[in-house]
Amino acid sequence: MKTLLITGANGFLGYRTAIRYKNKYHVVALTHHELDITNALSVMQTFDIVHPDFVIHCAAISNPSTAERHPELAQKVNVDGTVNIAHACLAHKAKLLFMSSDQVYNGTKQRGALTEGTPLAPTDVYGRNKMEAEKQVFELLPSAVALRLTWMYDAPDSDKVNTNILTLLLDAYKTKKPLLVSTNEYRGFTDVNSVVENFEKCFDIPGGAYNFGAENNENCYNTFLKFARKMNLSDAEQWVLPNNSLPFCNISMNTEKIRKTIDIFQSSLLFDV
Numbered sequence: 001m002k003t004l005l006i007t008g009a010n011g012f013l014g015y016r017t018a019i020r021y022k023n024k025y026h027v028v029a030l031t032h033h034e035l036d037i038t039n040a041l042s043v044m045q046t047f048d049i050v051h052p053d054f055v056i057h058c059a060a061i062s063n064p065s066t067a068e069r070h071p072e073l074a075q076k077v078n079v080d081g082t083v084n085i086a087h088a089c090l091a092h093k094a095k096l097l098f099m100s101s102d103q104v105y106n107g108t109k110q111r112g113a114l115t116e117g118t119p120l121a122p123t124d125v126y127g128r129n130k131m132e133a134e135k136q137v138f139e140l141l142p143s144a145v146a147l148r149l150t151w152m153y154d155a156p157d158s159d160k161v162n163t164n165i166l167t168l169l170l171d172a173y174k175t176k177k178p179l180l181v182s183t184n185e186y187r188g189f190t191d192v193n194s195v196v197e198n199f200e201k202c203f204d205i206p207g208g209a210y211n212f213g214a215e216n217n218e219n220c221y222n223t224f225l226k227f228a229r230k231m232n233l234s235d236a237e238q239w240v241l242p243n244n245s246l247p248f249c250n251i252s253m254n255t256e257k258i259r260k261t262i263d264i265f266q267s268s269l270l271f272d273v
Helices: 012-021 040-050 064-069 071-092 126-139 165-173 194-201 220-230 254-261 267-271
Strands: 003-007 026-030 054-057 096-101 145-149 151-153 179-182 189-191 208-212 240-243
Touching: 003 012, 003 040, 012 026, 012 096, 012 145, 012 194, 040 071, 054 071, 064 071, 071 096, 071 126, 096 126, 126 145, 126 208, 145 194, 151 165, 151 194, 165 179, 165 220, 179 220, 189 194, 208 254, 220 240
Parallel strands: 003 026, 003 054, 054 096, 096 145, 145 208, 151 189, 179 240
Antiparallel strands: none
C-alpha cells in the first residue's frame, strides 16, 4: 500500500482529504501541532520516518484577512513552509500536490475565464504568497503540481465547515438580514468534496500549475441567487440584493488544461448543492 502524507489535516480541506483516502492508502495526516512546516529540519525528519510516495500539502494560512494582518507569519507558512515540503519531496522522490489559489489572478483586468497563461496579478498578501510559493517550488521541483483552487463549500451542517456561499446564504435567510452581493465580481465556487475526490487523479500528471475547480461565467450576485434557489430558500430576490458599487474583479478560471489532462470537473458541479 502506497503512503500518502497530508499536511494541514485539521483544516477544512486536509480533514476531508484524510477521510477520503484513509482506506486506499497508508495515510499519515498531520496537523500543525504534529508538524511545523516552517521548521525545515522537522519536515525532513518527518519524511525520513514516513517515506511518503505522495504528498498533498494543504497546510496554510488560508484566510486572506489573517494573512494581511500577519504578513511575516503568512510568508513563513505559505511560502517558506511550502518550500520546505518541496525540499523533502525532492529528497524522498515523493509526488507533491500543493494548494494554490485563484487569488493569484485577483488584479487582472481581463474579462472571461482566465487560463494558466494569464499574467498573475495578486493584490494582497495571500495571493502574493501563493504566487511566490509556486515560483520557488517549480524552480526546485518541476514535477510538483500546484492546484489553483476556487472558493470551496460544503454543507452547512458538515464537520469543520468554513464560511462559504452556502453558510452565508443560510445565515441571511434565517436572520432575514439582506445579503449584499457584488454584480461586478466573477469567481468560481466548488464543492470541496469534488476537489478531494479528484486529488488522486493528479498523482501522475505532469508538473505545473492547474486551475482546479468549477467554472463560472456568472457574476457573484447571479450565482448567489442560483445557489439560493437550489437550496430552496424562498424569495431570494428579496434578501439577496445587488451591490453595483464595488469595482470590477475577475478570478473566474478556465479549466480546459486540467480537463484535457484528466477526466474532471463538469460544469454541473457548480450548482451541485
